[in-house]
Amino acid sequence: MAYEFITTHTEGEKVGVITLNRPKQLNALSPQLMVELGQALKAFDADEAIGCMIITGNEKAFAAGADIGAMATYSFADVYRDDYITRDWETIRTIRKPVIAAVSGFALGGGCELAMMCDFIIAADNAKFGQPEIKLGIIPGAGGTQRLPRAVGKAKAMDLALTGRMMDATEAERAGLVSRVVPLDKLMEEALGAALMISGYGRMAVLAAKECVNRAYEGTLADGVMFERRMFHALFATADQKEGMDAFVNKRPAVFKHQ
Numbered sequence: 664m665a666y667e668f669i670t671t672h673t674e675g676e677k678v679g680v681i682t683l684n685r686p687k688q689l690n691a692l693s694p695q696l697m698v699e700l701g702q703a704l705k706a707f708d709a710d711e712a713i714g715c716m717i718i719t720g721n722e723k724a725f726a727a728g729a730d731i732g733a734m735a736t737y738s739f740a741d742v743y744r745d746d747y748i749t750r751d752w753e754t755i756r757t758i759r760k761p762v763i764a765a766v767s768g769f770a771l772g773g774g775c776e777l778a779m780m781c782d783f784i785i786a787a788d789n790a791k792f793g794q795p796e797i798k799l800g801i802i803p804g805a806g807g808t809q810r811l812p813r814a815v816g817k818a819k820a821m822d823l824a825l826t827g828r829m830m831d832a833t834e835a836e837r838a839g840l841v842s843r844v845v846p847l848d849k850l851m852e853e854a855l856g857a858a859l860m861i862s863g864y865g866r867m868a869v870l871a872a873k874e875c876v877n878r879a880y881e882g883t884l885a886d887g888v889m890f891e892r893r894m895f896h897a898l899f900a901t902a903d904q905k906e907g908m909d910a911f912v913n914k915r916p917a918v919f920k921h922q
């Protein structure tokens with residue numbers, strides 16, 4: 664499919680890479696870009712060969728937020744009545760395969776929120792995260808006030824949302840927002856390594872692990888543990904569980920068939 668504001672390609676025939684591509688606007692997330700991102704995510708999710716996806720930007724910006732120019736003149740009626748951009752920002756939550764955010768440069772406002780909607784974040788050492796909406800007279804609108812405290816705790820989330828300051832990659836890793844920090848020139852190598860590794864595992868175990876970890880955010884501990892227990896039991900119905908364990912016992916590499 665031809666896109667205007669993103670590019671897509673595959674790596675190793677198993678990883679779908681989506682690159683946000685509005686460099687002059689620091690990848691500001693226009694409504695059209697979010698439509699295209701949703702289409703690309705859905706297409707990779709439906710592609711049997713793909714086991715994992717990566718969303719990335721460029722060296723200067725992952726994304727500097729929703730497009731301020733596009734929002735500037737909206738009235739309350741425009742955004743409330745028309746449920747401003749909500750549907751196009753929720754697509755990523757419906758994607759079942761893992762999505763990694765490979766972040767370099769600015770990840771601000773909606774850009775930070777998009778990264779947090781991915782399953783985990785690998786950051787380059789020049790990454791900067793923040794929720795600067797307060798400076799525009801608004802607040803985060805795509806989950807920033809909810810996902811950020813879950814990731815970094817209330818104190819730091821309040822600090823970022825109320826002051827609008829940015830945090831660098833070191834602080835973001837220390838706070839638990841990102842899983843790894845690597846030198847800028849190693850970012851894609853690191854993200855691809857992780858994505859290829861995930862794609863090589865049994866697909867059902869991967870989907871189940873993602874669903875279970877996400878449960879930790881949305882219910883009680885008891886419900887989450889029970890959900891995990893049932894998913895764990897269910898994986899014994901898969902051929903991949905037999906393969907994985909037989910390979911370990913016989914000291915050979917496992918070859919998963921996603922069945």
Ligand code: DAK
Nearest residue numbers: 687688689691727728729730731749752772773795804805
């Ligand atoms: N939107 C539009 N254009 C942007 C932009 C943005 N968010 N960020 C940067 N640009 C544009 C600049 O206007 C500039 O354009 P030209 O002047 O060259 O035409 C170009 O990108 C380069 O930017 P700068 O010249 O400013 O570059 P600097 O290196 O000096 O500064 C910066 C980089 C990232 C610190 C600065 O650009 C900046 O502060 N940008 C704004 C960051 C920001 O406030 N982001 C939050 C936006 S509000 C929702 C979903 C999402 C959202 C809300 C609701 N729902 C589902 C309901 C999200 C809201 C937001 O993200």
